[in-house]
Amino acid sequence: MQPVFSLSKRSIDQLETDIIHTDKRELCLRILRYNPQDPDSTPRFQDYQLEQAHGMTLFIALNEIRELQDPGLHFDFVCRAGICGSCGMLINGKPGLACRTLTEDLPALITLAPLPVFELIADLSVNTGKWMRAMSERLETWIHSEEVTLRLGDLEQRMEPALARELYELDRCIECGCCIAACGTAHMHAGFVGAMGLNKISRFQLDPRDDRSDEDLYQLVGDETGVFGCKTLLGCEDSCPKNLSLATQIAWLRRRMVSVALR
Numbered sequence: 177m178q179p180v181f182s183l184s185k186r187s188i189d190q191l192e193t194d195i196i197h198t199d200k201r202e203l204c205l206r207i208l209r210y211n212p213q214d215p216d217s218t219p220r221f222q223d224y225q226l227e228q229a230h231g232m233t234l235f236i237a238l239n240e241i242r243e244l245q246d247p248g249l250h251f252d253f254v255c256r257a258g259i260c261g262s263c264g265m266l267i268n269g270k271p272g273l274a275c276r277t278l279t280e281d282l283p284a285l286i287t288l289a290p291l292p293v294f295e296l297i298a299d300l301s302v303n304t305g306k307w308m309r310a311m312s313e314r315l316e317t318w319i320h321s322e323e324v325t326l327r328l329g330d331l332e333q334r335m336e337p338a339l340a341r342e343l344y345e346l347d348r349c350i351e352c353g354c355c356i357a358a359c360g361t362a363h364m365h366a367g368f369v370g371a372m373g374l375n376k377i378s379r380f381q382l383d384p385r386d387d388r389s390d391e392d393l394y395q396l397v398g399d400e401t402g403v404f405g406c407k408t409l410l411g412c413e414d415s416c417p418k419n420l421s422l423a424t425q426i427a428w429l430r431r432r433m434v435s436v437a438l439r
């Protein structure tokens with residue numbers, strides 16, 4: 177007689193995986209603690225034990241630690257949804273967003289450290305805003321247009337949907353800093369604008385409202401702090417939580433800047 181209900185091998189495997197993932201287990205979060213504002217503070221790792229709950233993210237785990245074990249623990253968050261870019265940190269040595277990382281996808285011992293390159297505020301909190309502002313001022317990441325008269329009654333300028341989609345794709349960057357933290361060049365050269373800066377230049381180059389020529393952009397990124405400083409090892413793209421095609425943008429921009437240099 178045929179069984180009324182049967183599970184395929186794949187379903188059984190999936191079920192076993194789910195059971196493992198929903199199992200409660202003890203986690204140890206090993207967190208690098210240091211407050212450069214406090215003269216008595218020295219860098220050290222501190223361990224926190226807690227029980228994993230189903231669907232727990234690192235953000236939830238850190239909040240639980242701060243609420244129940246250590247109110248002095250510093251880390252940043254705003255949106256909890258992978259949108260604001262505030263919660264970037266090194267998760268077992270790799271840059272990532274705490275609010276988008278499930279603890280069940282990690283081993284029971286999880287090491288957390290602040291993103292390198294950026295100024296440390298304390299513990300897991302870094303000042304990405306200071307770095308972003310300097311990069312933005314250096315690359316002038318705003319529309320440059322001869323059209324200076326603002327007429328509020330005018331209709332919005334039309335744009336082809338395909339071009340708008342391309343611009344939107346480049347604008348998906350949330351400025352989390354993960355690509356910068358993963359970049360060997362950014363570690364060695366403080367002025368390097370990184371994949372994020374180069375991505376922004378691609379975005380303005382594509383925008384028909386920006387009057388800057390390739391020659392103008394060459395003045396901004398045609399050197400070792402820009403597109404020619406990149407070593408193309410692609411730690412940036414591997415670490416981007418928004419899966420931006422950073423390698424493609426860098427290659428495209430480099431081709432354009434080389435053609436300017438050869439003119």
Ligand code: SF4
Pocket residue numbers: 355358359360361362370371405406407408409410411412413426
């Ligand atoms: S590909 Fe370039 S920008 Fe990306 S991590 Fe490597 S050096 Fe940095």
Ligand code: SF4
Pocket residue numbers: 348349350351352353354355356371372375415416417418419420422
């Ligand atoms: S390019 Fe990706 S990794 Fe870099 S800041 Fe933007 S979202 Fe973050």
Ligand code: FES
Pocket residue numbers: 252253254255256257258259260261262263264273274275276
């Ligand atoms: S809290 Fe906003 S991206 Fe994580």
